[in-house]
Amino acid sequence: MTEPTSRRPVYLDCDTGIDDALAIAYLLASPEIELVGIGTVSGNVSAAQAADNTLRILALAGRGDIPVAVGSHDALARAFDGGAEHVHGGNGIGGVELPDTDLTPIAESAPEFLIRLAEEHAGRLEVITIGPVTNIALALRLDQSLPGRVAAVTAMGGAAFASGNVTPVAEANIWNDPEAAAVMLSAPWPLTLVPLDVTVENTFEEEHLAGLLAAEKPLARAVGAMLGYYFDFYVDLYGRRASALHDPLAAAIAVGAILPTNAPLVDVVVDATAGPARGQTICDLRGQRLGPVDQPGAHIRVVLGTDRPLDAHLLERLLA
Ligand code: RIB
Ligand code: CA
Numbered sequence: 001m002t003e004p005t006s007r008r009p010v011y012l013d014c015d016t017g018i019d020d021a022l023a024i025a026y027l028l029a030s031p032e033i034e035l036v037g038i039g040t041v042s043g044n045v046s047a048a049q050a051a052d053n054t055l056r057i058l059a060l061a062g063r064g065d066i067p068v069a070v071g072s073h074d075a076l077a078r079a080f081d082g083g084a085e086h087v088h089g090g091n092g093i094g095g096v097e098l099p100d101t102d103l104t105p106i107a108e109s110a111p112e113f114l115i116r117l118a119e120e121h122a123g124r125l126e127v128i129t130i131g132p133v134t135n136i137a138l139a140l141r142l143d144q145s146l147p148g149r150v151a152a153v154t155a156m157g158g159a160a161f162a163s164g165n166v167t168p169v170a171e172a173n174i175w176n177d178p179e180a181a182a183v184m185l186s187a188p189w190p191l192t193l194v195p196l197d198v199t200v201e202n203t204f205e206e207e208h209l210a211g212l213l214a215a216e217k218p219l220a221r222a223v224g225a226m227l228g229y230y231f232d233f234y235v236d237l238y239g240r241r242a243s244a245l246h247d248p249l250a251a252a253i254a255v256g257a258i259l260p261t262n263a264p265l266v267d268v269v270v271d272a273t274a275g276p277a278r279g280q281t282i283c284d285l286r287g288q289r290l291g292p293v294d295q296p297g298a299h300i301r302v303v304l305g306t307d308r309p310l311d312a313h314l315l316e317r318l319l320a
Pocket of ligand 2: 014015016017019020043044130131247
């Protein structure tokens with residue numbers, strides 16, 4: 001039985017890659033919330049590898065008390081494709097070898113764990129997803145009443161006006177399991193979608209990397225070492241060594257430290273066909289020409305702008 005916490009309880013679902021690692025480190029340093037559990041899913045790496053990465057990160061941070069559950073290896077409709085080694089490295093964290101740990105995942109699957117946490121935290125649990133959402137869809141299939149016990153969902157994924165990053169229209173977390181994304185987006189819970197439109201505009205630069213590598217905290221130095229690999233990948237996108245901050249931005253918006261400024265409630269559907277638009281998030285932004293306008297009956301908040309850049313705030317928390 002998880003002891004109830006006075007801080008906002010958060011369940012994180014991730015495919016611990018490099019920006020996932022940044023988001024985990026950020027959440028561990030965020031006083032607004034209590035990270036009560038982590039589930040892993042295949043995406044950047046396999047769910048099992050993501051769990052190993054996550055446990056090593058937690059051990060490095062002295063937070064072996066946070067349970068980690070391994071989730072789905074395969075997507076709902078397709079087998080795991082081996083991950084994104086060219087982006088996150090073969091082990092998912094830029095080839096960085098974190099210290100061994102005797103921490104192990106719990107016996108429950110991530111979907112089962114999520115359902116239990118929602119029950120134990122009696123409607124206060126907040127969910128942050130920063131990978132494909134297979135576990136979320138499986139949890140909803142196991143317990144259709146789950147949305148009634150979840151206070152809020154924040155999901156990094158999709159693209160509204162922005163191009164995709166796996167195909168011209170599909171963002172990786174949606175592309176890897178569009179069927180699951182369709183299930184999550186259609187569930188009756190308040191959901192904030194943090195798409196590439198805002199995450200690609202928030203970067204870490206060489207000075208941030210230098211700050212992390214010079215940090216006293218071992219975890220800050222470790223995520224700095226991971227970022228070096230990520231920077232090399234992003235040269236083709238930014239024309240310089242830098243990195244997008246996809247998952248940390250979703251985490252910072254979820255905790256309330258970064259505020260959405262242009263974030264209308266609109267209908268969002270996912271293309272789960274086998275055609276060229278597979279994985280596209282089709283956001284109904286037809287009424288947005290004069291500014292953010294909520295669509296009647298819509299329950300998905302699509303973040304298209306934020307109150308400030310993430311970089312300085314993120315670095316400050318990672319170094320704290
Ligand atoms: O498209 C970016 C997302 O895909 C991030 O969550 C990254 O970690 C990968 O999972
Ligand atoms: Ca991720």
